[in-house]
Structure formats: structure tokens, C-alpha cells
Amino acid sequence: MSLLDVEKLETSYRSHGRVLKAVDGVSFRVEKGETVGLVGESGCGKSTLGKTILRLVPSSAGAIRLGGTDIVPLKGGALSPYRRRMQMIFQDPFGSLNPRQTVRTLLETVLKVHGVADRAERRRRAAGMVERVGLSSSALDRFPHEFSGGQRQRIGIARALVLSPELIVCDEPVSALDVSIQAQILNLLVDLKRDLGLSYLFISHDMSVVRYFTDRVMVMYLGQIVESGSYETLWTNPLHPYTRALMAAVPSYDIDRKRTAVALKGELPSAARIPSGCRFRTRCPIAKEVCATEAPALRTLPGGQEVACHFA
Amino acid sequence: MSAQGLHGETSNRPVPLLDVRDLSVAFPGHLAVRGISFQIRRGETLALVGESGCGKSATSLAIMQLLPRGTRLSGQVLFGGTDLVRADAHMLREVRGKRIGLILQEPMTSLNPVLTIGEQIAESLIRHDRLTARLARARTVELLDLVRIPDAHRRYDDYPHNMSGGMRQRVMIAMAVACNPELIIADEPTTALDVTLQSDVLELLDSLRRQLHMGLLLITHDLGVVAQWADRVAVMYAGSIVEMAETHALFERPLHPYSRGLMGSTVRLESGAHYTTARLTEIPGSVASATGETGCTFAPRCPQVIAQCRIAPPPLVPLPDRLAACRLATETPKEAARVAAGC
Amino acid sequence: MSSDTTRAASLPLFVPKSRRGLAALLLGHPTFAAGLFIFAIVVLLALGADILYPGDPQDMVGPPLLWPFADMEYPLGTDSLGRDVAAGLVHGARVSLIIGFSAAAIGLVIGTLVGAAGGFFGGYVDNILVRLTELFQTVPTFLLVIVIVAIGEPSLPVMAAAIGIASWPTIARLVRAQFRSLREQDFVMAARSLGYSDARIIFVEILPNALPPVVVTASVMVAGAILTETGLSFLNMGDPNLVSWGSMIGGGREMLRTAWFLTALPGIATALTVLALNLIGDGLNEVFNPRMRER
Numbered sequence: 001m002s003l004l005d006v007e008k009l010e011t012s013y014r015s016h017g018r019v020l021k022a023v024d025g026v027s028f029r030v031e032k033g034e035t036v037g038l039v040g041e042s043g044c045g046k047s048t049l050g051k052t053i054l055r056l057v058p059s060s061a062g063a064i065r066l067g068g069t070d071i072v073p074l075k076g077g078a079l080s081p082y083r084r085r086m087q088m089i090f091q092d093p094f095g096s097l098n099p100r101q102t103v104r105t106l107l108e109t110v111l112k113v114h115g116v117a118d119r120a121e122r123r124r125r126a127a128g129m130v131e132r133v134g135l136s137s138s139a140l141d142r143f144p145h146e147f148s149g150g151q152r153q154r155i156g157i158a159r160a161l162v163l164s165p166e167l168i169v170c171d172e173p174v175s176a177l178d179v180s181i182q183a184q185i186l187n188l189l190v191d192l193k194r195d196l197g198l199s200y201l202f203i204s205h206d207m208s209v210v211r212y213f214t215d216r217v218m219v220m221y222l223g224q225i226v227e228s229g230s231y232e233t234l235w236t237n238p239l240h241p242y243t244r245a246l247m248a249a250v251p252s253y254d255i256d257r258k259r260t261a262v263a264l265k266g267e268l269p270s271a272a273r274i275p276s277g278c279r280f281r282t283r284c285p286i287a288k289e290v291c292a293t294e295a296p297a298l299r300t301l302p303g304g305q306e307v308a309c310h311f312a
Numbered sequence: 313m314s315a316q317g318l319h320g321e322t323s324n325r326p327v328p329l330l331d332v333r334d335l336s337v338a339f340p341g342h343l344a345v346r347g348i349s350f351q352i353r354r355g356e357t358l359a360l361v362g363e364s365g366c367g368k369s370a371t372s373l374a375i376m377q378l379l380p381r382g383t384r385l386s387g388q389v390l391f392g393g394t395d396l397v398r399a400d401a402h403m404l405r406e407v408r409g410k411r412i413g414l415i416l417q418e419p420m421t422s423l424n425p426v427l428t429i430g431e432q433i434a435e436s437l438i439r440h441d442r443l444t445a446r447l448a449r450a451r452t453v454e455l456l457d458l459v460r461i462p463d464a465h466r467r468y469d470d471y472p473h474n475m476s477g478g479m480r481q482r483v484m485i486a487m488a489v490a491c492n493p494e495l496i497i498a499d500e501p502t503t504a505l506d507v508t509l510q511s512d513v514l515e516l517l518d519s520l521r522r523q524l525h526m527g528l529l530l531i532t533h534d535l536g537v538v539a540q541w542a543d544r545v546a547v548m549y550a551g552s553i554v555e556m557a558e559t560h561a562l563f564e565r566p567l568h569p570y571s572r573g574l575m576g577s578t579v580r581l582e583s584g585a586h587y588t589t590a591r592l593t594e595i596p597g598s599v600a601s602a603t604g605e606t607g608c609t610f611a612p613r614c615p616q617v618i619a620q621c622r623i624a625p626p627p628l629v630p631l632p633d634r635l636a637a638c639r640l641a642t643e644t645p646k647e648a649a650r651v652a653a654g655c
Numbered sequence: 656m657s658s659d660t661t662r663a664a665s666l667p668l669f670v671p672k673s674r675r676g677l678a679a680l681l682l683g684h685p686t687f688a689a690g691l692f693i694f695a696i697v698v699l700l701a702l703g704a705d706i707l708y709p710g711d712p713q714d715m716v717g718p719p720l721l722w723p724f725a726d727m728e729y730p731l732g733t734d735s736l737g738r739d740v741a742a743g744l745v746h747g748a749r750v751s752l753i754i755g756f757s758a759a760a761i762g763l764v765i766g767t768l769v770g771a772a773g774g775f776f777g778g779y780v781d782n783i784l785v786r787l788t789e790l791f792q793t794v795p796t797f798l799l800v801i802v803i804v805a806i807g808e809p810s811l812p813v814m815a816a817a818i819g820i821a822s823w824p825t826i827a828r829l830v831r832a833q834f835r836s837l838r839e840q841d842f843v844m845a846a847r848s849l850g851y852s853d854a855r856i857i858f859v860e861i862l863p864n865a866l867p868p869v870v871v872t873a874s875v876m877v878a879g880a881i882l883t884e885t886g887l888s889f890l891n892m893g894d895p896n897l898v899s900w901g902s903m904i905g906g907g908r909e910m911l912r913t914a915w916f917l918t919a920l921p922g923i924a925t926a927l928t929v930l931a932l933n934l935i936g937d938g939l940n941e942v943f944n945p946r947m948r949e950r
Binding site: 041042148149150151178179180181182183184186187190205206207208209211212213231235236245246247249250251252253254255264267268 | 363364476477478479506507508510511514533534535536537539540541559560563573574576577578579580581582584585586587591592593594595596598599600
Binding site for chain 3: 051054056079080083084086087088090091092095096097098099100109110113114156159163
């Protein structure tokens with residue numbers, strides 16, 4: 001049984017009187033101990049998907065199964081034990097910590113709310129968590145604004161780990177950090193995964209980081225998954241034109257390699273005017289007539305890769 | 313590789329377009345830029361690369377003399393022979409927007425939300441080039457075409473919020489090149505854009521640079537952008553330039569420990585490295601450690617630090633193919649070469 | 656403190672200024688210091704009213720219409736009934752401050768609850784509360800207070816309640832706006848994912864962050880409440896058993912040409928107090944404003 005099993009998930013929102021879908025029929029699984037990447041550009045719905053899975057945003061259709069149980073119909077007290085098993089690390093190191101609480105308050109409150117009545121026990125666990133993420137215990141009595149961005153991310157990670165979750169949804173956790181600090185945080189996440197047996201859903205727009213960090217990756221466009229594959233196959237053999245375009249757009253460090261020509265035409269369509277058939281066809285370099293009439297389903301190929309394209 | 317001097321030294325060369333000498337910028341309580349020097353010629357792209365706190369943005373604002381009141385500035389910024397640091401308001405008005413164009417990171421906040429984009433570009437033309445309103449409009453439409461905005465005639469009357477991020481950035485570029493400037497300063501022009509738009513915008517900027525024979529100061533934190541688009545690069549750390557070289561020289565053999573740390577921590581898509589087999593190189597600590605350091609600002613984080621490094625900051629010295637500010641380079645050039653080759 | 660981020664901070668948050676000494680604070684904001692100073696004097700006088708001028712300030716103690724400094728036993732003179740002006744001023748200070756603070760407190764509590772509920776929950780709860788807020792706002796404040804006092808009795812508690820009821824909408828709107836923006840912040844999302852109850856999120860997570868502009872507004876509300884009470888008493892609609900600055904101003908109305916000090920002195924006292932509160936409000940605004948982070 002998979003740790004996380006998402007089936008035909010949809011998340012809608014209202015805009016100017018219309019109902020639009022940020023997440024439009026997404027299905028995937030995360031196995032225990034896996035790191036699954038979710039990559040795409042702005043407006044693709046990846047962040048919304050992450051928040052929907054954690055039930056921070058209500059879904060409008062589909063199932064979210066954690067350890068076999070669908071948590072969509074659960075509320076309040078019934079949802080609480082499942083909440084403990086999944087946590088989130090956020091992108092913005094400035095906004096993700098309450099500026100008026102010390103690190104100690106932040107961490108110990110989590111424990112208090114979740115039933116750790118003994119004060120000494122809470123102090124011990126908070127101190128332990130802070131050190132596990134690479135900060136000294138003197139950090140406990142400081143306020144968020146006294147820390148750098150990288151240190152704040154560490155605090156955010158400590159907060160996510162306090163309840164010993166099984167799955168961590170990382171929503172662009174290193175995108176707002178400097179490169180040298182990114183490396184620190186990524187290494188920390190790798191170590192924590194190994195030491196604590198965690199599974200990650202790693203959401204990012206940065207292809208290079210996703211390639212390095214994930215075991216399997218899904219590519220999202222306008223609310224749908226267009227391709228998914230393992231780290232051994234997808235990057236060496238991308239099938240969907242969008243995946244290829246994304247990879248080609250990443251500036252290469254190889255000076256001698258010629259800059260590849262711009263691959264995508266036009267602009268991202270607005271969510272209110274999603275193209276008929278294949279959503280990607282308005283920007284696709286190989287679109288044909290069939291793409292306008294028939295939306296390609298996400299089909300699984302013999303090697304395990306999945307792709308939603310008529311020509312892959 | 314060009315025949316001109318790497319460091320832009322003048323010898324019998326014409327005066328460089330931009331010649332920054334010993335520039336220092338001090339905000340109240342914080343020294344942002346510590347005496348840096350570099351040059352840019354017409355038609356070349358110099359990248360200033362570094363992380364937060366390195367002073368690259370302060371440098372770009374200093375060149376344009378756009379720093380907030382209370383900032384102390386020293387050194388010289390020679391633009392076409394005139395020192396902008398000592399220029400009067402009249403001279404600066406001549407230069408800003410007309411001879412030097414500025415492109416910033418966030419097009420949404422750089423554009424006036426209550427004016428159409430056409431009006432904003434035209435305004436620049438009317439004030440600087442003294443064009444009539446009609447001519448300005450015509451020229452603006454030309455510019456919008458030049459930056460590859462489709463349907464330029466109609467787009468003239470669009471407001472910034474009617475346009476996507478990528479389009480807005482092109483409008484910024486149009487504004488910056490409107491009066492045929494000699495130098496463009498682009499401060500993180502693509503950081504806020506999706507990767508598929510990034511290459512568009514950078515390619516546009518590069519082609520305009522060649523077309524209009526401008527100099528381009530490209531400020532970025534992204535080494536990939538530097539590798540693809542810059543002729544020369546200066547690596548900045550905590551307010552100083554630690555290494556400056558032609559791009560290929562830096563990427564083949566980075567010398568300064570910070571440059572090497574930066575390249576090592578960067579995840580490269582094409583390398584195919586995976587966390588299961590390779591660990592990312594970290595630079596331990598953070599740039600905050602540079603505050604108050606009397607020796608080399610990178611010393612607290614440097615893997616090759618020796619006692620001498622903490623006594624005084626190493627000067628930027630010329631080597632055969634670059635400038636580097638590290639004792640390794642100056643005192644033990646053979647050692648430096650070996651270390652660099654072995655990276 | 657340095658940041659190692661490449662993107663600008665998303666929302667300016669009100670960060671605790673834990674490290675600044677009070678002395679440095681006051682020196683940096685002279686108008687704030689001046690406001691605090693004046694206000695402190697008013698508070699001290701009000702507190703010491705019974706010591707300085709024991710007894711009832713409405714007692715007729717001296718010859719009528721004495722000018723200030725004419726007789727040093729009554730340094731600020733006496734009114735037409737021989738009542739000591741100075742006694743009236745210090746006792747009146749007490750009345751003004753009590754009304755000012757209690758009315759502001761009532762307005763704050765109601766406004767905060769309404770604003771927080773609407774801002775946090777959104778949807779139809781918010782709709783109803785917004786309409787309610789608008790209803791109260793469309794009624795002219797002063798008239799509403801007069802009506803409530805007229806229906807009830809002109810006593811301090813009723814006046815305070817009336818002014819509080821008339822002034823909560825401003826706070827409600829402010830708090831609602833703060834909650835609407837703060838509830839989208841990541842740390843609130845984190846609190847929700849950690850299973851915190853709504854009550855905890857509202858009062859422990861969001862409210863402390865929403866307060867700074869509210870505190871600033873509160874100081875101005877106190878000033879407004881004092882002015883409203885002054886107006887009521889001037890119109891003889893205040894508590895007839897108490898001396899307040901407003902009643903003194905009203906009482907001296909007829910002698911404006913001859914004994915103008917009777918109106919001027921309590922008028923100056925009111926103006927200074929209100930000014931002090933406004934300066935304090937401005938000063939708090941500056942103090943709470945976050946320094947923009949250097950990149």
C-alpha cells in the first residue's frame with residue numbers, strides 16, 4: 001500500500017464569477033521512502049496541489065488516501081491524526097514563521113497542542129529538534145527576524161519534524177535562498193530523509209534541483225500532469241514537448257554548448273481560457289489537428305514512464 | 313577570445329565606456345561595497361555575480377546615483393570620461409534613462425500602474441530626445457516591435473496589469489533602450505520570470521546589445537546565465553570583487569575558494585548528479601560572518617584559510633588570465649595553479 | 656542580521672523591536688517623547704486629584720470670578736459660583752481619562768472581535784459582519800452617542816459604553832483588513848497544518864501580529880472619546896454630578912467676554928491632552944513600522 005495515493009484530484013476556485021480549476025484531475029502515488037518531484041512553471045497548480053493534499057485548501061473532487069484512508073471527507077478531530085503524518089515546508093523564509101514567537105514557543109506549542117503535557121519533555125524535544133536541523137540551542141530564545149533566510153528554513157524544517165511525520169511536502173523550500181545556502185538545506189533534507197525514514201513530495205520550478213534531489217518526477221502544466229518518470233529515465237529521455245522545452249530553457253554551464261533556440265511559442269493561456277483538446281497545443285512545436293480535438297490521456301509506457309501526448 | 317586587455321586596461325585603447333574605480337558604498341551601519349574597480353567596453357557584457365549581501369545591487373544603484381539619502385559614496389564612476397559621482401543634477405538627468413538604461417527585477421513594481429505602457433515609453437522619448445507626441449508614439453510602436461511584443465499598435469494602450477510578467481519585462485527593456493543608450497544595467501532581469509521566458513528575455517537583451525553596440529552590465533546570482541550570456545564575469549562576495557576573468561576562464565578553472573564553492577554548490581541540470589551518489593559541496597556558515605572581519609572577508613568560511621588570511625584583506629592581483637583576491641594566487645602561484653587545475 | 660535570500664520579503668510584518676533601549680527610542684522620536692511627557696503629566700494630575708484637591712470640586716470655596724494668579728490660594732481662579740478652577744481641572748482630567756480609556760477599551764473589544772471573526776472566516780459570516788459594521792458607521796457618531804445617553808442615563812458608564820459602541824466600526828475595519836491579509840501568510844497555513852484550532856490561530860497566532868496598527872488607532876480613539884465626552888458635557892448632557900472639562904467649558908460660555916479664562920483653561924487642557932495622544936499615536940506608528948530589510 002502506498003503512503004500517499006492521490007486519485008483524480010481537483011481543486012477549483014472562483015474568479016470573476018466563473019469556476020476555474022487549479023488542479024484538474026491529478027493522480028499519482030508516493031511510496032514510503034520515496035522522493036517524488038513535482039515540477040512546472042508558475043500557474044501550473046503545483047503549489048495548490050501540495051496545499052490540497054495537506055487539506056489546507058479544499059478539494060472539489062477526487063480522493064487523497066494516506067496509508068489507505070481517504071482523508072477528503074474527514075474534518076476536525078477525525079482529520080487530526082492524519083494531519084500529524086504529513087507536514088509542509090514553505091517557500092518564503094520570511095512569511096513562514098510567526099514573527100512574534102520565539103523558536104522555543106513555536107516548537108513547544110506544537111507539542112503542547114498535540115498532548116505532550118510534561119514541560120520538561122517539551123523542552124527536551126524542542127532542543128533536540130533544533131540541533132538536529134543544524135542550529136545551536138541558543139537559537140531557541142531568539143525571534144525569527146534575528147536569523148538569516150537559510151536559518152529560518154531550518155527552523156521551518158524543525159517545526160515540520162516535531163510531530164514525526166511520514167510525509168513532508170516541500171513547497172519550493174530552497175527557491176528563495178542563495179545557491180550556497182541551497183546546498184546546505186538540500187544536504188540537510190537528504191540526511192533527514194535517511195535518518196528519519198521520511199518521504200518527500202518536492203515541489204519546485206527549478207529543474208536542476210529537482211533532477212538532483214528526486215527519485216521520480218512529475219511535470220505539470222495548467223493543472224494536469226503531462227509526464228512522469230524516474231530519475232534514470234525522464235531526464236535522459238524526456239518524451240513530452242513541454243518537458244523538453246523546460247529542459248532546453250535551463251541555461252547550460254557548458255560555455256561551448258550552443259544556446260538552443262527558443263522552443264515555446266506564445267504565452268501561458270489564462271486559466272479561464274484553457275485550450276480545447278491538449279492544453280499545451282497553443283505553445284507546442286509539434287501540435288497537429290488531432291491535438292485540438294482530442295485531449296491526450298496520461299498513458300503508461302513499457303518502461304514505467306507516463307506521458308500525455310499523442311506523439312510521444 | 314578578444315584581443316583587448318582582460319582587465320580592460322587602457323594602454324592605447326579608447327576610453328572604456330564605463331570605468332569604475334575604487335567604488336565604496338556605505339549605508340548607515342553597513343558597508344555594502346568595499347572599493348571595487350572594473351571596466352566595461354561598448355559591445356561587451358560583464359556579469360556581476362554573487363549572492364545576497366555581496367553588494368551587486370548597491371553597485372548598480374551607485375553607478376546610476378540612485379542610492380537613498382544618507383548613503384556615503386567614495387571612488388569614481390567614469391562614464392564616457394565624466395565622473396558620475398561628482399556630476400551635478402543636470403548631467404545626471406542627461407545620463408539616466410538616455411545614455412544609461414536600467415532594467416530591474418520586478419517589472420510590476422517598476423512600471424507605473426496608472427499609465428499605459430505606451431505612454432511610459434513615450435514619456436522617456438519626449439523628455440530625453442525631445443520628440444513630439446506623434447513621433448514619440450510612432451517610435452514607441454517601433455520599440456515594442458523591436459522587443460518582440462506582438463500586435464504593438466494595440467499593445468500601446470495596454471496597462472501593465474493587462475500584460476504577463478514576460479511581456480512587462482520586455483516593456484522595461486523597450487524603455488531602457490528607447491533613447492539608444494550606450495550602457496544597459498540589468499539587475500536580475502529574469503529572476504522573477506519562468507525559465508522558459510528567461511531565455512527569451514536574455515536572448516532579446518543580448519541581440520539588442522549587439523544591434524545597438526551597447527555595453528551590458530548583467531547582475532545575477534545565476535551562474536548558468538553568466539555562462540551563456542556574459543563575456544567577462546566578476547564574482548563578488550561581501551562587497552568586494554574576489555575574482556574577475558573572461559567567462560570561459562572562470563568556468564574552466566575557478567581559482568578563488570568562494571568561486572569554487574559557488575560552482576560546487578550549484579546543481580547543474582546536465583551533470584546528471586543525484587543525491588544517492590553525490591553530495592553537494594557546501595560553503596559552511598553564511599555571509600553574516602563577514603561583518604567585522606579585518607582580514608579576508610571570506611576567511612571564516614574558507615576551506616583553505618591560513619593564519620595570514622585574517623590579518624588583512626588580500627588585494628585583487630592580476631594573473632595571466634584573470635584577477636583574483638586570494639593569498640593562494642599571490643603568494644604561491646604554482647600552488648594556486650595546481651589547486652585550480654585539480655578542481 | 657543579514658539575509659541570504661534572493662527574493663524580496665513578501666509582506667512587511669511588524670517585528671518585535673526587542674533590542675532598542677527606551678532612551679534611544681525616545682531620543683530618536685522627539686515628538687513621541689513630547690507626547691508621552693504631556694500625557695504623563697495629565698495622568699499624574701488625574702491620579703493625584705484627591706491629594707491635590709481633596710473634596711468635591713463642585714464645592715463653592717472662594718469668591719466668584721477671581722482671575723488666575725490673583726489669589727495664590729486659587730491659582731487658576733474661580734468661576735461664577737466660586738468653585739476652584741484648578742480643582743475642576745484635575746478632577747476633570749480624571750473624568751476625561753476614565754471616559755477616554757474605557758470607551759476606547761469597549762470599542763477595541765467589540766471592534767476586534769467583529770473584525771477578527773469577519774476577516775478570518777470570510778464567506779457569509781464576513782458578509783453579515785461587514786453589513787453590521789457599515790450600519791453603525793453610517794450613523795453619525797455624535798448623534799448616536801446622544802441618543803444612547805438620552806435613552807439611558809447620563810452617567811459615566813453609560814457614556815463610555817455609548818462612545819464605545821459608536822466607535823468600534825473603525826477598529827473592526829482595521830482588524831478585518833489585517834486578518835484578511837495575515838490569514839494568507841505561510842505561518843498561518845503552517846498552524847493549520849499542525850492542527851491548531853481556529854480559536855488558537857485567531858488569538859495566539861494572528862492577533863498579536865494584527866495589533867500594532869490597532870494600538871496606534873487606539874491612542875487616537877482615546878482622544879476622540881475625550882472630545883466626544885467634552886462635547887456631551889458642554890451640551891449639558893453629561894453627568895451633572897461630575898465636573899468635567901466639557902462642563903467647565905460649557906459653564907464658562909456666558910462669561911466669554913469677561914472671564915474668558917473659564918472656558919480657555921479647560922479648553923487648553925483638552926487640546927493639550929488630545930495633542931499628546933495624537934503624538935503618541937504617531938510615535939507608536941513609527942516605532943512599530945518595520946525597518947525595510949537590506950538586501
